[in-house]
Amino acid sequence: xxxxxxxxxxxxxLLWVQDRMAILESGRIHPPGLPxxxxxxxxxxxxxxxxxxxxxxxxxxxxxxxxxxLWGDPRTLDFTATRRLAxxxxxxxxxxxxxxxxxNANLSGARMRxxxxxxxxxxxxxxxxxxxSPAWDAELFRARGMPPGRxxxxxxxxxxxxxxxxxxxxxxxxxxxxx
Amino acid sequence: MPHLxxxxxxxxxxxxxxxxxxxxxxxxxxxxxxxxxxxxxxxGAHPGARLTDARALxxxxxxxxADPEGxxxxxxxxxxxxxxxxxxxxxxxxGLRLDVTGVAHLFGGxxxxxxxxxxxxxxxxxxxxxxxxPTAAAAWAxxxxxxxxxxxxxxxxxxxxxxxxLRLDSDTVRTLERLGLKTIGALIGLPxxxxxxxxxxxxxxxxxxxxxxxxxxxxxTAEPADQPPRVLLKLEEPAMHPEAPxxxxxxxxxxxxxxxxxxxxxxxxxxxxxxxxxxxxxVAAVATAIPSREPNHLRxxxxxxxxxxxxxxxxxxxxxxADWTEELGAAQESLVEEPSxxxxxxxxxxxxxxxxxxxxxxxxxxxxxxxxERASGWVSALAKTEPILLPPMQRPQRLLDRPEAIxxxxxxxxxxxxxxxxxxxxHDIARVEGPERIAPEWWRQPSSxxxxxxxxxxxxxxxxxxxxxxxxxxxxxxxxxxxxxHGLFG
Numbered sequence: 001x002x003x004x005x006x007x008x009x010x011x012x013x014l015l016w017v018q019d020r021m022a023i024l025e026s027g028r029i030h031p032p033g034l035p036x037x038x039x040x041x042x043x044x045x046x047x048x049x050x051x052x053x054x055x056x057x058x059x060x061x062x063x064x065x066x067x068x069x070l071w072g073d074p075r076t077l078d079f080t081a082t083r084r085l086a087x088x089x090x091x092x093x094x095x096x097x098x099x100x101x102x103x104n105a106n107l108s109g110a111r112m113r114x115x116x117x118x119x120x121x122x123x124x125x126x127x128x129x130x131x132x133s134p135a136w137d138a139e140l141f142r143a144r145g146m147p148p149g150r151x152x153x154x155x156x157x158x159x160x161x162x163x164x165x166x167x168x169x170x171x172x173x174x175x176x177x178x179x
Numbered sequence: 180m181p182h183l184x185x186x187x188x189x190x191x192x193x194x195x196x197x198x199x200x201x202x203x204x205x206x207x208x209x210x211x212x213x214x215x216x217x218x219x220x221x222x223g224a225h226p227g228a229r230l231t232d233a234r235a236l237x238x239x240x241x242x243x244x245a246d247p248e249g250x251x252x253x254x255x256x257x258x259x260x261x262x263x264x265x266x267x268x269x270x271x272x273x274g275l276r277l278d279v280t281g282v283a284h285l286f287g288g289x290x291x292x293x294x295x296x297x298x299x300x301x302x303x304x305x306x307x308x309x310x311x312x313p314t315a316a317a318a319w320a321x322x323x324x325x326x327x328x329x330x331x332x333x334x335x336x337x338x339x340x341x342x343x344x345l346r347l348d349s350d351t352v353r354t355l356e357r358l359g360l361k362t363i364g365a366l367i368g369l370p371x372x373x374x375x376x377x378x379x380x381x382x383x384x385x386x387x388x389x390x391x392x393x394x395x396x397x398x399x400t401a402e403p404a405d406q407p408p409r410v411l412l413k414l415e416e417p418a419m420h421p422e423a424p425x426x427x428x429x430x431x432x433x434x435x436x437x438x439x440x441x442x443x444x445x446x447x448x449x450x451x452x453x454x455x456x457x458x459x460x461x462v463a464a465v466a467t468a469i470p471s472r473e474p475n476h477l478r479x480x481x482x483x484x485x486x487x488x489x490x491x492x493x494x495x496x497x498x499x500x501a502d503w504t505e506e507l508g509a510a511q512e513s514l515v516e517e518p519s520x521x522x523x524x525x526x527x528x529x530x531x532x533x534x535x536x537x538x539x540x541x542x543x544x545x546x547x548x549x550x551x552e553r554a555s556g557w558v559s560a561l562a563k564t565e566p567i568l569l570p571p572m573q574r575p576q577r578l579l580d581r582p583e584a585i586x587x588x589x590x591x592x593x594x595x596x597x598x599x600x601x602x603x604x605x606h607d608i609a610r611v612e613g614p615e616r617i618a619p620e621w622w623r624q625p626s627s628x629x630x631x632x633x634x635x636x637x638x639x640x641x642x643x644x645x646x647x648x649x650x651x652x653x654x655x656x657x658x659x660x661x662x663x664x665h666g667l668f669g
Contacts, residue, residue: 013524027577027667031543031555034576040560042531043539053531062523118641120609130612131637134668 012064021071047074083109185214202245320344338364417493427497445470445507468525470505575666582663606638643668
């Protein structure tokens with residue numbers, strides 16, 4: 001999640017859409033833990049409402065980004081829906097990320113698709129038993145106009161940097177990004 | 180509406196029109212008759228008489244308990260419905276009082292207004308007696324005793340009426356009768372000073388007379404301070420097809436926008452009401468985040484809700500009211516046709532709120548509290564938020580709405596957790612940091628609430644959680660402490 005936020009601008013508000021299942025399963029966003037407070041949170045009843053909200057948001061150029069979280073594999077989330085989002089996003093210039101929790105990487109019209117899993121954090125310089133700066137294992141498995149790749153990313157002191165890749169790891173949660 | 184109670188009952192009970200029925204209320208000495216049907220009246224029953232007396236005259240009377248609350252509720256509903264004739268309607272006992280100043284010409288003059296009123300009440304099976312008079316008291320007196328349309332001179336038509344038409348209490352009326360002053364005309368002829376001296380206590384006769392003759396103002400209490408912008412569309416015939424509300428809205432919105440622009444106002448809340456032929460009103464309402472009078476935006480907000488209005492037996496009038504407005508000067512957004520960010524955002528919020536409900540579209544409003552679930556407050560996105568600086572703490576990016584109980588292996592009594600089980604899967608804790616102790620807020624929570632020791636833990640796969648132990652062993656507030664998972668780090 002920090003992975004996404006670092007890519008969003010700060011001066012305009014952020015639209016964060018979660019469907020009810022995503023809130024139940026992986027929690028509601030907690031603004032004190034986020035770098036920006038300037039956001040609008042939408043609790044959608046189901047994937048259909050969430051996608052509608054995202055599309056309304058993406059069409060609007062007054063947002064810094066739109067983030068949508070969907071749980072599982074809803075039927076309404078098909079190729080058409082994702083392609084609509086991608087096209088609308090390119091037209092308005094508002095970045096849009098679709099976060100799929102516990103979903104399968106099925107057909108999608110997204111421009112970039114990432115698979116992101118958490119990785120053991122970096123060593124905490126103050127206390128080696130404590131968790132350090134967060135790290136992720138990010139795999140770009142499909143993208144338009146660029147080769148796929150896999151990186152280990154860490155967030156430290158307010159910026160992202162790549163760290164040395166460290167072996168294979170099981171994929172905890174999968175995320176896919178569009179636009 | 181002189182026979183409201185009995186007509187309402189007759190309609191709901193579906194009784195034949197010639198049945199001798201009476202409605203009764205509890206009196207001090209047994210049941211009193213409240214209202215009678217025509218058939219019962221012919222057999223000697225009359226309102227105010229005792230039921231036993233009426234039964235003595237005709238034992239075949241049907242007596243039913245009256246329902247004054249239901250009657251007054253109907254009058255209240257009718258007062259909303261009577262908004263079709265005038266925006267100012269006041270419930271006055273069993274009648275309605277309308278301010279028809281400058282309204283009558285819309286219905287073909289005062290005669291036409293009275294005819295229209297009679298006709299519409301008759302369609303609902305209610306008898307109406309309508310009077311139009313320059314003063315409210317005179318209109319009441321005339322409608323109860325001699326319905327007519329009264330010109331600018333009030334004194335002439337009310338002079339022959341009985342003094343009780345001034346709505347004096349019964350003792351005063353009796354005193355006046357004893358003095359031989361049976362009509363209002365007789366009272367008008369008396370010197371004011373003598374009248375005022377004779378009736379000083381209790382009901383003031385001079386006052387009542389002044390109100391009837393227009394020497395003293397009697398404003399309608401229902402009058403709002405400022406008339407909200409309102410546009411009306413009346414249909415020739417009741418429209419029953421489902422597209423009718425949407426089409427009416429199409430025609431009303433530009434007119435309302437014009438009116439708003441003329442008054443330099445922007446709508447914050449809009450009410451679209453459809454008046455049905457049976458006297459009920461269907462209402463669709465929307466609110467906006469910033470004052471707006473842009474027709475396209477308002478149409479988009481109201482469209483779905485208006486289309487969902489059920490015509491039932493048909494609509495015969497529509498009204499669009501901006502019942503909450505704010506100042507909005509004429510503004511040009513920018514030289515190029517590009518809407519400003521703030522306004523655009525407000526419109527987006529409006530659209531989302533209308534579709535998903537105001538409780539689903541929210542902005543964070545931090546609270547000054549150490550408890551994480553209180554610290555992250557939410558308010559409706561339509562409301563304004565005030566930034567509060569929170570102490571820089573390591574907080575998770577996600578919080579579960581309700582902390583979930585987990586099983587934890589830990590070094591008792593206050594050691595670090597080693598392993599926990601959440602949602603049927605076991606997580607080995609690789610790294611842990613804590614505890615961060617958050618004490619209960621004793622000023623608002625019961626004294627049995629236990630403190631929480633929060634730990635940031637990371638399992639072997641690198642997933643980071645925020646878990647807490649509720650209470651300590653031996654803190655006197657329960658047995659062994661329980662563990663909960665409260666948040667997830669993204």
